[in-house]
Amino acid sequence: MQTHFTIDCVILAFDEGQVKVLLAERNEYPYKDWWALPGYFVNKYEEMEDAVARILLEMTGLKDIYMDQLAAFAGVKRHPEGRILTVAYMALVQMDEVRNKIATGTNYMRQLKWFPVDELPDLAFDHKEILQLGLDRLKKSVSYSATPYELLPAKFTLTQLQQVYEALLNKKLDKRNFRKKINNLGYLKELNEFQKGVSYRAAKLYSFDKKKFMKMFSQD
Amino acid sequence: MQTHFTIDCVILAFDEGQVKVLLAERNEYPYKDWWALPGYFVNKYEEMEDAVARILLEMTGLKDIYMDQLAAFAGVKRHPEGRILTVAYMALVQMDEVRNKIATGTNYMRQLKWFPVDELPDLAFDHKEILQLGLDRLKKSVSYSATPYELLPAKFTLTQLQQVYEALLNKKLDKRNFRKKINNLGYLKELNEFQKGVSYRAAKLYSFDKKKFMKMFSQD
DNA sequence: TCAAAAGTGTTCGACATACACCCATGT
DNA sequence: ACATGGGTGTATGTCGAACACTTTTGA
Numbered sequence: 001m002q003t004h005f006t007i008d009c010v011i012l013a014f015d016e017g018q019v020k021v022l023l024a025e026r027n028e029y030p031y032k033d034w035w036a037l038p039g040y041f042v043n044k045y046e047e048m049e050d051a052v053a054r055i056l057l058e059m060t061g062l063k064d065i066y067m068d069q070l071a072a073f074a075g076v077k078r079h080p081e082g083r084i085l086t087v088a089y090m091a092l093v094q095m096d097e098v099r100n101k102i103a104t105g106t107n108y109m110r111q112l113k114w115f116p117v118d119e120l121p122d123l124a125f126d127h128k129e130i131l132q133l134g135l136d137r138l139k140k141s142v143s144y145s146a147t148p149y150e151l152l153p154a155k156f157t158l159t160q161l162q163q164v165y166e167a168l169l170n171k172k173l174d175k176r177n178f179r180k181k182i183n184n185l186g187y188l189k190e191l192n193e194f195q196k197g198v199s200y201r202a203a204k205l206y207s208f209d210k211k212k213f214m215k216m217f218s219q220d
Numbered sequence: 221m222q223t224h225f226t227i228d229c230v231i232l233a234f235d236e237g238q239v240k241v242l243l244a245e246r247n248e249y250p251y252k253d254w255w256a257l258p259g260y261f262v263n264k265y266e267e268m269e270d271a272v273a274r275i276l277l278e279m280t281g282l283k284d285i286y287m288d289q290l291a292a293f294a295g296v297k298r299h300p301e302g303r304i305l306t307v308a309y310m311a312l313v314q315m316d317e318v319r320n321k322i323a324t325g326t327n328y329m330r331q332l333k334w335f336p337v338d339e340l341p342d343l344a345f346d347h348k349e350i351l352q353l354g355l356d357r358l359k360k361s362v363s364y365s366a367t368p369y370e371l372l373p374a375k376f377t378l379t380q381l382q383q384v385y386e387a388l389l390n391k392k393l394d395k396r397n398f399r400k401k402i403n404n405l406g407y408l409k410e411l412n413e414f415q416k417g418v419s420y421r422a423a424k425l426y427s428f429d430k431k432k433f434m435k436m437f438s439q440d
Numbered sequence: 441t442c443a444a445a446a447g448t449g450t451t452c453g454a455c456a457t458a459c460a461c462c463c464a465t466g467t
Numbered sequence: 468a469c470a471t472g473g474g475t476g477t478a479t480g481t482c483g484a485a486c487a488c489t490t491t492t493g494a
Contacts, residue, residue, distance in 0.1 A: 005225075005294075005305060044303070048294040072292035072307045074225075074268040083264070085225060085305065087292045159445075176448070177484065184482090200444040201491040379472075396475070397457065404455085420471040421464040 004084040007048070007055050008039030008127065010070065010134040011062070013095040014151035018116040019167045020095075021131060022060060022102070023123070024109035031124035035115075037131065039086065040108070052089050060112060061103030067091045070134050073126055086125075090134045092150035142168045149208040157195055157203035158182065187213040224303070227268070227275050228259030228347065230290065230310040230354040231282070233318065234371035238336040239387045240315075241351060242280060242322070243343070244329035251344035257351065258332070259306065272309050280332060281323035287311045290354050293346055306345075310354045312370035362388045369428040377415055377423035378402065407433040 011022040023035040038059035042051040057063045067089035074085040095114075102112050115121065117135060120128070141147045148164040162178050182188060187209045194202040231242040243255040258279035262271040277283045287309035294305040315334075322332050335341065337355060340348070361367045368384040382398050402408060407429045414422040 042294075048292075069291055071289055072268075074262075074307070087294070087305075157446090174484070174486085175446090176486085179447080180449090181483080198445085199493045201446050201493090203446060377473090394457075394459085395473090396459085399474080400476090401456080415473095418472085419466045421466090421473050423473060 005042045006039055006084055006086045007042055007052055008037040008086050008088045008130060009052070009056055009059070009067065010037060010088060010090040010131055011056075011060065011065075011093060012090065012117075012134070012138070012151070013093050013098065013114065014164050014167060015095040015114065017163050017167065018118075019135075019151075020114040020116050021120075023113055023115055023121075024059060025111050025113070026108070026124060027105075027110045028108050034124040035113075035121045036109075036124035037088075037127045038109070038112070048087065056091075058106065059103070059109070061101050062093070062098055065091045065093060070130065070137065073130060075126065086130075088130045088134070090137070092138075092147065094151060094153050096153050139168060139170070146208070146210070146213055149210075152208075155191060155193065155205040155207055157205060159203060161206070187216060224305070225262045226259055226304055226306045227262055227272055228257040228306050228308045228350060229272075229276055229279065229287065230257060230308060230351055231276075231280065231285075231313060232310065232337075232354070232358070232371070233313050233315040233334065234384050234387060235315040235334065237383050237387065238338070239355075239371075240334040240336050241340075242332055243335055243341075244279060245331050245333070246328070246344060247325075247330045248328050254344040255333075255335075255341045256329075256344035257308070257347045258329070260328070268307065276311075278326065279323070279329070281321050282313070282318055285311045285313060290350065290357065293350060295346060306350075308350045308354070310357070312358075312367065314371060314373050316373050359388055359390070366428070366430070366433055372428075375411060375413065375425040375427055377425060379423060381426070407436060 009022075013020050013022070022038065024038045026032055026034050026036050038056070040055045040059060042048065042055075046054070052067050053063065056065065056067065068091070070088040070090050072085060072087050074083060105111050117131070120131075122128075123131070138147065142165065148161060148168065151164050152160060158179055161182065162173055162175065165178070166173055189207045189209045191205045191207055193205045195205065196202065229242075233240050233242070242258065244258045246252055246254050246256050258276070260275045260279060262268065262275075266274070272287050273283065276285065276287065288311070290308040290310045292305060292307050294303060325331050337351070340351075342348075343351070358367065362385065368381060368388065371384050372380060378399055381402065382393055382395065385398070386393055409427045409429045411425045411427055413425045415425065416422065
């Protein structure tokens with residue numbers, strides 16, 4: 001009637017034109033030496049939101065990241081020692097902001113590493129299933145949402161934005177149609193700045209106007 | 221590090237032009253005499269899917285109903301005796317099919333009753349929050365989905381279908397536009413049968429062609 | 441001058457919206 | 468005959484899809 005209770009984190013970022021997930025190499029049985037989603041046990045008197053923040057920090061070094069609940073997984077057989085109920089959370093982060101903050105290792109895991117979601121190693125427990133659920137949900141949340149902007153730096157080019165859409169939706173988009181649509185959204189700010197350090201024509205930078213976005217979608 | 225673990229069920233149906241939820245009047249402390257979502261504890265070696273089916277049957281008398289996971293709730297303070305993690309599940313049912321199958325009472329609850337979702341009593345624990353999450357998710361799932369048909373009997377009139385959409389979306393729709401759109405969907409079968417027992421022109425009955433629907437939306 | 445990516449318009453079909461009247465039936 | 472809901476068409480605007488060339492820049 002009682003059960004162990006853990007939280008697992010699906011941390012996704014966009015880098016080199018691909019969606020990547022942060023995985024930990026386990027240093028503990030069971031599944032020692034396997035790759036797994038960062039996660040750990042919840043304490044007895046801990047609120048779930050607090051536990052998510054604590055575990056995220058302890059396991060990855062990241063903090064102040066908004067995590068969305070994905071689902072609960074509770075298969076009796078998912079852990080050799082008996083049922084461990086896990087609640088999976090998901091976050092989208094900007095690679096540039098977190099790249100240098102990622103922890104290097106703890107007692108429980110040897111290292112953390114970003115894997116493109118279409119080049120995954122075998123994962124411990126039912127973590128592949130959990131990740132897949134997260135990716136499916138992500139795909140559904142893309143259109144007319146702030147989702148893509150969570151994966152980009154504050155200033156970005158339209159081509160970068162298009163790449164995020166293409167990676168999330170897993171299909172190519174037409175450049176002209178994409179830009180037309182994006183322009184009509186009304187919550188993109190065109191900056192008077194340009195890309196730097198490229199050996200071709202520098203693209204104009206844009207930013208996401210969160211206030212306008214909120215205003216446009218707050219009534220329902 | 222261990223916690224109690226329950227399942228709560230959000231059972232929704234459509235009746236008299238309204239979305240209704242099935243609630244149980246508790247006969248146990250805490251929250252004795254309050255209305256609550258039907259739910260109970262999961263057994264130690266029980267798969268979550270099995271537990272959902274068992275609890276649904278024991279608490280409501282219903283079986284063979286597909287339940288979707290909504291979310292996990294685990295506030296330390298949600299239960300006076302300490303943290304009880306609950307996983308909420310949601311199902312849509314057809315009122316005519318279930319009306320006579322609903323249990324009349326158990327040791328744990330005195331009676332079950334359908335409440336229109338906009339005329340709710342106070343609810344035990346955080347059940348209002350759980351229900352609200354279910355309704356929000358339902359609203360999002362309406363367009364181009366099979367959701368509305370799960371709430372209707374096998375044969376229904378277009379006006380009934382429109383009422384379901386209106387109740388779920390919480391706004392009025394234009395009759396002509398609605399019918400045009402519905403006709404273009406391609407997965408509604410027009411039957412050669414008519415409504416009976418009404419004191420005005422009898423409406424034609426339709427049915428939902430699940431096979432066609434599946435075929436149209438299976439590729440992605 | 442070349443390579444690489446930035447940037448830009450038009451046409452077409454599909455779909456959402458707005459809107460008002462006659463029809464069939466039971467009492 | 469009347470009350471009640473059933474059933475129908477047109478015009479307009481918006482949006483997504485298809486499609487190819489010129490411009491800018493650094494090396």
